[in-house]
Amino acid sequence: MADVVIASQAKPQFREASAWDQLKHNRNWLGFWFMLPAMAFLIFFLAYPLGLGIWLSFTDTRIGRVGQFIGTENYEWLWDDAIFWLSVFNTLLYTFVASALKFAIGLYLALLLNENMPFKAMLRAMVLIPFIVPTVLSALAFWWIFDSQFSIISWSLKHLGLISQNINFLGDTTWARICVIFANIWRGVPFVAITLLAGLQTVSPSLYEAATLDGATRWQNFRYITYPLLTPIIAVVMTFSVLFTFTDFQLIWAMTRGGPVNATHLMATLSYQRAIIAGQLGEGAAISSAMIPFLLAAIMVSWFGLQRRKWQQGENND
């Protein structure tokens, strides 16, 4: 009798899981529901446009007109286009010089900020301000600072007696390149410095004490303790830095719009000019697709750099 009661009560609890239960409780289905919003955004507005962009680069689409497939004609056209190659050269120069200097100055600044001194917290907070302010707005400030007639730099140099005439900062090709690179460095250094500082703070001071007791100089401290321990974070920071410098658009657009005589045109600004202003969407898409191999190369370099160093840290892949 008792057996029957128990059996009849227990039975409903072991019923087969219905399809609805599966959807509600199965780990994989739950995961799917949780991922749905993020995935929807990323598929519709990132993955799909990425593919569409590559497709567009093989068509002659214009604004307001659906294009035909024309094979690699856009790329062949670009291959013979001197302005395109100039923009590739500019982009590489801009990325290389700005990233190298950002790294050097950023690391130096991080080492300085890591020292013990009064108002440390406030200084760190102030250093990050250029990174917070919208790029375009600070670029406008630089535009004014580098004005051809009323530049404060020209004024100061003239009053110091170093130059006799105003420097035409944004009108001369060499000066214009120097100016945009300077503005980019100015904007990027805080990011590099603060992230490297976070890495520096994880280095145990006892390592330096031990090394100093053994007679290591400050340079040796840096070269054989700080630098190896920082390498992983340097790899990540520099990947981001290179990536964002390479695809920079707003700084150039606000300061020079690619001028004078295309000396500061980057691939991103050139593709905007061709695609949106001139309306040649296909050609613009070809220029921006041409950036992809460079970006992949940059990611690969830093990725393998990171992998090689990981065993030193003694951590497994996290």
Add this chain to the structure above:
Amino acid sequence: MTDLPASKVDLKTVLSTPARADHSEGMSYLQSVPRRIVTLYLPLTIIVVVLLFPFYWMALTSVKPDEQLLDLDKYNPFWTWNPTFKHFHKLLFESYYPHWLWNTMYVAVCATVLSIIASVLAAYAIVRLRYKGANLVGGLIFLAYLVPPSILFIPLATVVFQYGLFDSPMALILTYPTILIPFSTWLLMGYFKTIPFELEECALIDGASRWQILIKIVLPLAIPGLISAFIFCFTLCWNEFIYALTFLQSTSNKTVPVAIVNEFVDGDIYRWGSLMAGALAGSLPLVILYAFFVEHYVSAMTGAVKE
């Protein structure tokens, strides 16, 4: 009797020297003061002055009267004794500036909220549900972070046009999350990993569903991470330029960065005052926000990089 005061003093100095100071001073006592000035304070001052000078210049220009702006011989350009708010007045009452500010704020808040909701769900699923292929999806999301807007804006322009979103704030609200979601998902994954899963196991045993666990246990514990993600996303939205430049056309719909570059740059030789006033007014909200949440900014920046 005589050695008692001595021992007392000894004890006092030992006690009054805080252990903290001893540790944080590190090895800096090895350096002499002049050497410290040359190797530390001098370069630091130069760098900080260069980093902050453009803001000083921006602020000074925005309050200078017009005649002082362009006459560099009669007036010292580095200071002004009779500041004017004429440029700000012009900005607020004779232009669309309040409109633009409102547009920027509206787009930034909506896009940020949408992205945070999507990222919380995604990050929780990747870290804690560990469904099949979770690691792969995590890697793909990181890769999505590396796709820059400047290779997406052309195809996105056609997509936006097809969906009939062109020249509406919705175009930005729906496209900004592609920049924000990868970043904030990675940031939140880091935070969720630090929450002990024993808490969740207890809740599961007590019969809580995954949804209840997320809302009642995980989110309250992850509030610092949420604030970091929110502020950082907000800043990124405010800073975004190329999408806003491409997808918006009518003057009244523009966001601050685009509007200043396009609408204020006319032939007027006296434009600098209002241009700088506009730039300053557009940066101030972010700088104020930053001043209150410095720690969160730094943890957002370094958190996303460390992972």
